[in-house]
Structures are given as structure tokens and as C-alpha cells.
Amino acid sequence: MERLITGTIEHLIFPPGFIILLLLFGLLLAKHWTRTALGLSVSALLLLYACSIPIVSSRLMMFLQSDFAPLSAAASRAGAQAIVVLTGGRDSDALEYGGESVSHYTLVRIRYAAHLHRQTGLPILISGGSVKGEPVSEASLAREALADSFRVVTQWIEDGSRNTWENAQLAAQTLREAGIERAYLVTHAWHMRRATQAFANTDLAIIPAPTAFVVPALGAEQWLPASSALHQTTLALHELVGMLWYRLRY
Structure with a gap:
């Protein structure tokens, strides 16, 4: 309700x-x-x-996204111990996949997480629950997509969160229990400001790893x-x- x-x-x-x-x-x-x-x-x-x-x-x-830039070479050597990727919804009518699958937003994020994993070798935590009480969490769907499409194994899933604030609290708790103190945070560039705001209220140090930057509109079409x-x-x-x-x- x-x-x-x-x-x-x-x-x-x-x-x-x-x-x-x-x-x-x-x-x-x-x-x-x-x-x-x-x-x-x-x-x-x-x-x-x-x-x-x-x-x-x-x-x-x-x-x-003005406070964030693509992950630099220096940031990629900043002592992170894990990669946290936030889910961004699901496709509940993915008939070609037998029912449910990850949304476009989630797919973009796990794709970059897979890329970052191959660069660093760091383990991945996927955070995302069942926003509307669905039987399968977004994190579980993303773990399956990460394995099937990118051949990357997920180390942890956090499947109890319903929003970005809960993503931060529960993901930080999961990593704290695993002895992780510093992690890359993967999400859309336009979502990173709210995501880092949420993680600032945890004891997990975050290195922003934004993806899918929006470029400014140019020319006459920007008025159409x-x-x-x-x-x-x-x-x-x-x-x-x-x-x-x-x-x-x-």
C-alpha cells in the first residue's frame, strides 16, 4: 500500500x-x-x-552529473576493495527471456561493472531488492544477467533494499561484514549525486564510478x-x- x-x-x-x-x-x-x-x-x-x-x-x-567525471587512471588505483553496482529497475514483460529481466538502466550499469571488474579483478556486490514485492529481486536478476551476458560472477547480492537510501545502508552493512572499507560505486552519472549522498551516511568509503553520461544538446534541435x-x-x-x-x- x-x-x-x-x-x-x-x-x-x-x-x-x-x-x-x-x-x-x-x-x-x-x-x-x-x-x-x-x-x-x-x-x-x-x-x-x-x-x-x-x-x-x-x-x-x-x-x-557536474561533480563527477569518468573514472580516471589515478582513481582506478585508489585502494578500492570491491565494486558496488546499484540496480535500476526491471523489465517485467521480457517475454523473449521467459518473463522478467533487467531494465535498460540496470543493464547499462552491470555492463560497466563488468568492465571495471576486468580492469581491477575486484569482487562485485549488486544492490537492489523487490520494490513492488516481486518474488525475484532486482539484484538476483542482475546477477543472472551479469553471468549470462558478461561471464562475470557476482560475489555478493543485497536484495532487501527498495530505494537508493536503502541500497547504501544495506550494501555498506554487507561489505562491512566482509571486511570491506572502500569500494567503487557504479551507477548512472545523473544518479550519482543522490547515490553518494546516501552513501555519505554510511561507514563505507566510496569512489564514484559513473557511467552513461548525458551530453549537452546542441543546434536548433535543442529547442524542438x-x-x-x-x-x-x-x-x-x-x-x-x-x-x-x-x-x-x-
């Missing part, structure tokens, strides 16, 4: 949900408060345009609406609200 409520709120406060609500509110007021309704409708259209253009979405993403830009804007706002929520709650 908690996840249902949280998910509903997320759909309503992020685009395009809140924009649709604004339009509906304008329609409800149209009969008696025409000017107010018109103002709300125009505002909704302007917001939809702003959220859908690459010049806005890419700059939001650039802000989120695109569904991919709307998706990026939603992701960025989710990260910003998530960081604020962690500060307030924890």
Missing part, C-alpha cells in the same frame, strides 16, 4: 502528470472563471514545452520538443526531489 501511494504521488508531481492536472483544473474552471482557466491552460502548455525540449532536459542532467527530452526532465526532477526528500527524512 505504501508503495502504491508513493508511486501515485510520483506520477502526479512529475511531468507529464502535474501538467495534465493543471490542464484538467483549467477545464473545470472554464465555465465560470474563463480568464483563470485560460491562464492555467497556457501555463500548462508552456510547462509542457519547457519540459520537452533538450536545452532544458540536458542542462538539468548536466547539473546532476522530443519525448526523450521529456523523459530526461522527469528523471532529473525525480533525482532533485529525491535528494531533498533524503535531507528531510533522514
Whole structure:
């Protein structure tokens, strides 16, 4: 029930949900408060345009990843003892794989974790539980994909977490019990700011190892609406609200 409520709120406060609500509110007021309704409708259209253009979405993403860079040669010799990779969802309707598989986001992350593992030889911990109470955790799906697609064995899985904050707490606990004090952290570059914020509240020292950087939009097309830009804007706002929520709650 908690996840249902949280998910509903997320759909309503992020685009395009809140924009649709604004339009509906304008329609409800149209009969008696025409000017107010018109103002709300125009505002909704302007917001939809702003959220859908690459010049806005890419700059939001650039802000989120601005403190991080691809792992350097120096950082690759920084004394890490393990690799922590955070899952990023699942594909529940992967019929070609017999049911469930990892999402695109998780696949991108475990691919880089496999690359880093081959460079360093360090063991991998995959962190990700069952967000909606699914019988198989995201970490288990990712472990299977890592073995099948990249021929890499996972040393540990943490399958009790439901969000990034819990990823950090439970992954750090698992590694602490294994005597690990310092680890690479693999996730999307735009997710790294929130992830490091969560791990800062643990005793595990983290070396950011971001992947899948977003490049800035260029040219006239950056002003043209695109569904991919709307998706990026939603992701960025989710990260910003998530960081604020962690500060307030924890």
C-alpha cells in the first residue's frame, strides 16, 4: 500500500502528470472563471514545452552529473576493495527471456561493472531488492544477467533494499561484514549525486564510478520538443526531489 501511494504521488508531481492536472483544473474552471482557466491552460502548455525540449532536459542532467567525471587512471588505483553496482529497475514483460529481466538502466550499469571488474579483478556486490514485492529481486536478476551476458560472477547480492537510501545502508552493512572499507560505486552519472549522498551516511568509503553520461544538446534541435527530452526532465526532477526528500527524512 505504501508503495502504491508513493508511486501515485510520483506520477502526479512529475511531468507529464502535474501538467495534465493543471490542464484538467483549467477545464473545470472554464465555465465560470474563463480568464483563470485560460491562464492555467497556457501555463500548462508552456510547462509542457519547457519540459520537452533538450536545452532544458540536458542542462538539468548536466547539473546532476557536474561533480563527477569518468573514472580516471589515478582513481582506478585508489585502494578500492570491491565494486558496488546499484540496480535500476526491471523489465517485467521480457517475454523473449521467459518473463522478467533487467531494465535498460540496470543493464547499462552491470555492463560497466563488468568492465571495471576486468580492469581491477575486484569482487562485485549488486544492490537492489523487490520494490513492488516481486518474488525475484532486482539484484538476483542482475546477477543472472551479469553471468549470462558478461561471464562475470557476482560475489555478493543485497536484495532487501527498495530505494537508493536503502541500497547504501544495506550494501555498506554487507561489505562491512566482509571486511570491506572502500569500494567503487557504479551507477548512472545523473544518479550519482543522490547515490553518494546516501552513501555519505554510511561507514563505507566510496569512489564514484559513473557511467552513461548525458551530453549537452546542441543546434536548433535543442529547442524542438522530443519525448526523450521529456523523459530526461522527469528523471532529473525525480533525482532533485529525491535528494531533498533524503535531507528531510533522514
